[in-house]
Amino acid sequence: MRIAIVKETAPGEARVALVPEAVTKLVRSGHDVVYEPGAGQAAEFADAEYEQAGAQPRDDVLTDADVVCSVQPLPIDQIRRLPAGSTTISFLPVAQDLERVAALRDAKVSALALELVPRISRAQSMDALSSQALVSGYRCTVVGAGMLRKFFPLNMTAAGTVQPAEVVVLGAGVAGLQAIATAKRLGAVVRAYDVRAAAAEEIRSMGAKSIELELETLEGSGGYAREMTEDRAQRQRELLAPYIAAADLLITTAAVPGRQAPLLVTREMVEQMKEGSVVVDLAAESGGNVEGSVAGETVRVGRADVWGGSNVPSQMPSPASKLLAQNIVNLLGLMTGEEAALALDFDDEIVDGAFVTHDGVVRHAPTREALGEPEPQPAGEPVETPVSTGSTGEVETTSEEDPS
Template identity: 45%
Template sequence: MIRVWIPAERSPSERRVAATPDTTRRLGDKGCAVAIESGAGQQAGYGDDSFAASGAEILPAGAAEGWEQADVVLTVAPPRLEADGGPGHVERLRAGSLLMGLLEPYQNRPLIERLSSQGVSALALELLPRISRAQTMDALSSQANIAGYKAVLLAAAELDRFFPMLMTAAGTVQPAKVVVLGAGVAGLQAVATARRLGAVVKVSDVRPAAKEQVESLGARFIDPPERDAPGEAGGYAREAGLAFLEAQRQQLAVHLAEADAVITTALVPGRPAPLLITEQMLAVMRPGSVVVDLAVGQGGNVAGSQADTTVDIGGVRVIGAGQLPASVPQHASALYARNVSALLEQLLIDDLLTITPEDPLLDPCLITHAGTCRRLDLWPALVEVAA
């Protein structure tokens, strides 16, 4: 029987959990024995009793045996090594076990190397390929939907005016003007939410192909500069060159001068977020306007933005929103748990945990397996050493 362990998240800002009673029951029906750390789902609205009723074993908080006995460990955030102040749980994982979660592989080389040396397999959900077969497992998309939605609510709460047009006895209030930078999953959800609130929305994206999706939501698309447009690869935007970024900034400055709220969502996997809004561009925005930077965790799209902090820059409120999915923990956990469970179920064959590295679904996101790091390209320096 495959033993699945769901620990409590250790970061104070992480309120999600990697399983719910529903997915626990599903995994039990697949022949898994599921154990969960006491209190792991409390902040997401899932108590120990609901997990026990779904067939999970509840282990005491801090229990080391969950890690020691597990065949599979499901997490949200990457666990911390003891050398980095962690509780020493990672070091207890057995050779041949599997760790699945949002492992932040580009920033977590020590963790990946430790897992490899212990013979632990690691699946980083950030690297899951964007193919049809993987849609139900796409944790980045499910969490980005929440981030885009919540970003607009934050902007509306901070803005010094209404989002919708209102006709009152005292006169008509014109709708807010919102600019969304990036038309990926988070950006499109931000567009849809802002439109539902009654705002007039414009969207900028480096991919001309995004125009149809943007306009289908009732927003206006800002065509990207034609020079050196980066396009996309594997479902993600490529990194833009300096000439293109400068041309894009000049183009955006005109629209920012008219904006009441801006949502920035531009990310490039494994690279610092592109700086789309400089201090000079913030200076052209009216005092009282709001900018929500969803890319702050990778350096930010906005000059001066700070993670999980709101700063005032020349009268513009800049919100560094790096943990928005965790601020909606129940739905975020429910969606994430379904993603993780759907992927794990693909590996359960005849009551055995079967990992096939050559599987197109696993090949890009299986970072370590059988004592080997399979993705040296995540860190260019390692590639140079290996060569």
């Protein structure tokens, strides 16, 4: 099949969906890969590398593509140029982008949303959220270390002892654990907290100290935390306040795709931090864990500088693109049948969970409900269709297969 790589047009997006190394694997599997000139330039991959890998440059990669790979979802005008029956693979924030979902449905384009890939063991190699969170966790720690005007490690010298930086990390998912590991490698004293019981052992395994608040744990589904009540959230903030006040660097990483980030730190808590302290809010784009943080900006709150993350993986586009590309290659391998053709098996929970639209139908239930559409009938169920008998005006019914 023909796989197309588009050049990203969203402001600030420097990643590319497929890197030359991934193209080599796809070409060896029998696929035809085309790319827009300059598609990988912002991620430090030259056109010559794509050609050496076996991809062909084309100004128009959309009109005859079987699969279109991008990081951000395609603009609606590009979706309308895609052939019916083609497939897009990208991140697709469905709850915030219903108009684009409707355009994909109307164009009869199958759309796979990378953030909807189920977080199960079998799908770990396809989990783009985790691969990009790894990049974010590292990047946000390096940013914080660069902003903090003191040493991270302990230094004992003839001129005296320099105490190590005190780092607090809130949230111990993939990004949080990577932030912990990076801060530890830089020599800081690291404490971390997560509402999930299982996270305490993971925090300790990274060499950090787990903050124990003696509150009810909130285990949710898919590796995420369960939503907490406002009373519990308030009590948690009260108990975390002294740890945050003592920190030189606070990193917050708690976020759930498609939902507003939980408020973990109030402005008053930040105002209790020391002069010269730094706050890094990785969840600033989805509402922020820290009150007052602004995505893409550094603001002053009390005596602290608060950095709001904005498309953080794109700030390290080369490694982020390499990881993302391998996720996509693994997904394509799962969905490729005989003769290198796409074969979508919706009995597979990964395929079933990740596709938003297919064959003119919105498959993703929450998005379908948001659009006010009825639940589609399963394929193969007879659908009664009125058929006129002619001059009498009487109507009889006949059964036909539901095309959905």
